[in-house]
Amino acid sequence: MATDTRVILICSGKGGVGKTTLTANLGISLARQGLSTAVLDADFGLRNLDLLLGLENRIVYTAQEVLEEECRLDQALVKHKKESNLSLLPAGNPRMLDWLKPDDMKRIVDMLKEQFDYVLIDCPAGVEDGFKNAMAASQEAIVVTNPEVSAVRDADRVIGLLNTNAIKPVQLVLNRVRPRMMANQEMLSIADVTDILALPLLGLVLEDEQVIVSTNRGEPLTLNSVNSPAAKCYLNIAKRLQGEDIPLINPAEESSGFGAKFRRLMQTKIF
Amino acid sequence: MTLRDIINKLLRRQPASASTARERLQLVLAHDRSDLSTELLDQMRREILEVVAKYVEIDMDEGAVSLETEDRMTALVANLPIKRTLNGQIKLIEGSNQLKENSQEAEDKDKGS
Ligand SMILES: Nc1ncnc2c1ncn2[C@@H]1O[C@H](COP(=O)(O)OP(=O)(O)OP(=O)(O)O)[C@@H](O)[C@H]1O
Ligand SMILES: [Mg+2]
Numbered sequence: 012m013a014t015d016t017r018v019i020l021i022c023s024g025k026g027g028v029g030k031t032t033l034t035a036n037l038g039i040s041l042a043r044q045g046l047s048t049a050v051l052d053a054d055f056g057l058r059n060l061d062l063l064l065g066l067e068n069r070i071v072y073t074a075q076e077v078l079e080e081e082c083r084l085d086q087a088l089v090k091h092k093k094e095s096n097l098s099l100l101p102a103g104n105p106r107m108l109d110w111l112k113p114d115d116m117k118r119i120v121d122m123l124k125e126q127f128d129y130v131l132i133d134c135p136a137g138v139e140d141g142f143k144n145a146m147a148a149s150q151e152a153i154v155v156t157n158p159e160v161s162a163v164r165d166a167d168r169v170i171g172l173l174n175t176n177a178i179k180p181v182q183l184v185l186n187r188v189r190p191r192m193m194a195n196q197e198m199l200s201i202a203d204v205t206d207i208l209a210l211p212l213l214g215l216v217l218e219d220e221q222v223i224v225s226t227n228r229g230e231p232l233t234l235n236s237v238n239s240p241a242a243k244c245y246l247n248i249a250k251r252l253q254g255e256d257i258p259l260i261n262p263a264e265e266s267s268g269f270g271a272k273f274r275r276l277m278q279t280k281i282f
Numbered sequence: 283m284t285l286r287d288i289i290n291k292l293l294r295r296q297p298a299s300a301s302t303a304r305e306r307l308q309l310v311l312a313h314d315r316s317d318l319s320t321e322l323l324d325q326m327r328r329e330i331l332e333v334v335a336k337y338v339e340i341d342m343d344e345g346a347v348s349l350e351t352e353d354r355m356t357a358l359v360a361n362l363p364i365k366r367t368l369n370g371q372i373k374l375i376e377g378s379n380q381l382k383e384n385s386q387e388a389e390d391k392d393k394g395s
Contacts, residue, residue: 159303160306164307164310164311167311170354193300196286196298196299196300197299198300199300199303200300203304207308209353279284
């Protein structure tokens with residue numbers, strides 16, 4: 012039985028920035044480190060975590076039946092085929108949204124806390140009830156954003172809400188970083204985003220086509236191709252969560268050759 | 283300033299979009315964080331100018347009351363160039379908003395003459 016379970020909300024404000032992908036990969040990576048991990052799909056309206064983990068065909072019961080006491084928690088939990096330390100608690104029917112309250116989320120999470128080291132909550136986009144319910148059950152949070160104005164603005168809204176609800180620590184993951192665009196100063200830099208949001212950076216994730224390939228297969232990147240750029244990033248994030256001191260990737264060094272040298276020269280501060 | 287910025291200037295090209303993004307974000311977040319609507323902010327700006335205008339003559343066109351944000355702290359920043367004070371008709375240094383210091387200086391000058 013786990014004693015100091017970490018319950019982490021994975022949220023963003025803006026939709027489609029990579030919350031579910033991060034939840035799946037972080038879940039796999041933590042489980043690989045021998046930590047018993049539960050991922051909870053709190054996006055009841057548009058559930059997807061089951062699909063990213065390749066577990067969509069193995070769902071029998073969901074969080075809904077657990078709350079309605081139609082089944083036990085362990086009957087609803089779906090263990091990952093290849094990573095037995097990882098379990099998914101699937102989202103129920105979208106109609107759950109009509110009656111779900113913050114206390115319901117707390118009840119589910121309290122049950123999960125009894126047997127897991129980590130509970131990762133995949134949050135819906137937006138700052139409405141779905142987000143607020145999930146926040147009520149969380150202790151700490153990871154805010155996912157992209158280096159784009161709309162994603163950063165929405166992240167700021169969410170950070171404000173997390174702060175007023177005493178969620179801490181709140182850490183940042185900057186997803187879909189494109190080194191070449193950053194070098195050309197056509198994309199907000201890492202420092203721009205961390206300065207503006209005033210959050211510690213838990214990690215960045217490079218833009219990587221392999222993310223889509225792995226989604227197609229229903230096998231998170233961290234399960235197999237640890238050599239893909241994004242997979243390395245996800246693994247590093249998991250290690251940092253565990254307190255390991257892993258240096259950040261320098262996006263400028265990710266692109267090499269003459270082009271990259273030239274771009275670095277162009278970026279050199281002259282005065 | 284970077285080499286790229288200089289080349290952009292020379293070619294009269296637009297600056298790289300990241301700096302535009304940063305500036306626009308800083309502005310919009312100052313407003314988001316203050317939770318003040320544009321109307322309320324405008325009203326406050328007008329009222330602040332009215333109050334200040336009771337005591338000193340300010341340049342209404344030059345005056346700026348804005349929100350700035352850094353480290354999740356938002357500050358209301360007023361930059362009001364003072365033309366002169368109303369009582370005593372003392373001429374102040376134009377373009378300065380440091381009323382206290384300047385009026386002291388001006389008074390001293392008055393006495394001397
Ligand atoms: N690092 C990355 N590189 C390339 N594509 C990515 C990356 N991260 C996420 N994506 C893609 O972005 C899309 C959205 O990702 P995801 O579903 O994880 O976002 P989300 O925040 O959970 O969205 P929603 O708000 O709808 O729940 C997906 O198509 C995913 O494959
Ligand atoms: Mg999602």
